[in-house]
Amino acid sequence: MGYPVVDLHCDTLTRLLSPFNRKLHVTGKRLVRGRVRIQVFALFVPGKRIKQARRTALYEHDLLERISRDWGLYIARKPEEILQENLVAVPAIEGGEIIEKNEDFYTFERLGIRYITVVWNRQNRFGDPALSPAPVHNGLSEEGRWLVKEMERFKILPDVSHASEKTFWDIVDTAHGPVIASHSCCHALNPHPRNLKDEQIKAIAEKGGVVGINFSCEFLRGEKRCGIEDVIKHIAHVVEIAGIDTVALGSDFDGVRHLPRGLSTAAAYPLLEEGLRKYGFGEEEIRKIMGENALRVLSCGTHTRFTEREEK
Numbered sequence: 001m002g003y004p005v006v007d008l009h010c011d012t013l014t015r016l017l018s019p020f021n022r023k024l025h026v027t028g029k030r031l032v033r034g035r036v037r038i039q040v041f042a043l044f045v046p047g048k049r050i051k052q053a054r055r056t057a058l059y060e061h062d063l064l065e066r067i068s069r070d071w072g073l074y075i076a077r078k079p080e081e082i083l084q085e086n087l088v089a090v091p092a093i094e095g096g097e098i099i100e101k102n103e104d105f106y107t108f109e110r111l112g113i114r115y116i117t118v119v120w121n122r123q124n125r126f127g128d129p130a131l132s133p134a135p136v137h138n139g140l141s142e143e144g145r146w147l148v149k150e151m152e153r154f155k156i157l158p159d160v161s162h163a164s165e166k167t168f169w170d171i172v173d174t175a176h177g178p179v180i181a182s183h184s185c186c187h188a189l190n191p192h193p194r195n196l197k198d199e200q201i202k203a204i205a206e207k208g209g210v211v212g213i214n215f216s217c218e219f220l221r222g223e224k225r226c227g228i229e230d231v232i233k234h235i236a237h238v239v240e241i242a243g244i245d246t247v248a249l250g251s252d253f254d255g256v257r258h259l260p261r262g263l264s265t266a267a268a269y270p271l272l273e274e275g276l277r278k279y280g281f282g283e284e285e286i287r288k289i290m291g292e293n294a295l296r297v298l299s300c301g302t303h304t305r306f307t308e309r310e311e312k
Helices: 012-017 028-033 050-071 103-111 142-153 165-174 198-206 228-242 266-279 283-298
Strands: 005-010 036-044 088-094 115-117 157-159 181-184 211-213 247-249
Touching: 005 181, 005 211, 005 247, 005 266, 005 283, 012 036, 012 050, 028 036, 028 050, 028 266, 036 050, 036 266, 036 283, 050 088, 103 142, 142 157, 142 165, 165 198, 198 228, 211 228, 228 247, 228 266, 247 283, 266 283
Parallel strands: 005 036, 036 088, 088 115, 115 157, 181 211, 211 247
Antiparallel strands: none
16 A cells, blocks of 8 residues: 655755756656655745845746646645645745745745745744854744734745744744644754754644654764664654644755665655554554645645545
8 A cells, every 4th residue: 555645845946956966856756656746845045135035936936837847746826726636746935034025925825835934044034043053033033923924814834944942932822823844853862953842843733733754864863874764763753742643744855965774765755654554553644644644734624635546
């Protein structure tokens, strides 16, 4: 049995723009082989200059449209379109600094942006990142609170990956609906500042959101080498403390250097599914982990289950 996969985060568009490395973890063929139904593509924001950030993000969206034609992807521009075709691309924004004014949300709503990562590794005017040596805002700024409220008004999910712990809690306190961590791991298993503590994971669960487990060995284990079993340990930890409905996949493919043995491209998801089965997860639990939990939040609850006949 092979269950449909939803991946909440990849940096493939940024990798395609790089002059140094075009070897991709995610391609159209690999998505098909990996049984991926929905792939979220991050539009990465390079720097604090708003006009430059917007130009780059819009160019990356144009690039997504081009590769979608080549790879056979359908770009979902509304939550209810998330199951429109067999292979769906969903755009997201990594770096809230691209937002300057309220009118920007109308543009990104038309493009189909499903979540915005409020802050990346560098400081912005909305909040402090997890890797900041010296917080500037002591969490979410007033502009950051405005950002989160406007995102919810446009049905765009707030993403807390990369946020400092104080920024995280301010986002959770400001948001009324689901909050997600699109590509994060568990601090209890590896105390990296990018990883989420148990209370943070529980807070995401209480909001009806999900934690997409990142495949980076640095976050999974704190080393350059790791295996599929390390991904499964982080999945199991989220399930243990927050329930089966809170865990999802957020590979960070094409954005990380060191991936687990056996899980080096999007084609390898069937190996992860089999690993979950061997670990002792039931079939209904595996369905949710591989895709249906992420489907629920991306579709704003419009879809909670894949109804098409699954591939054997």
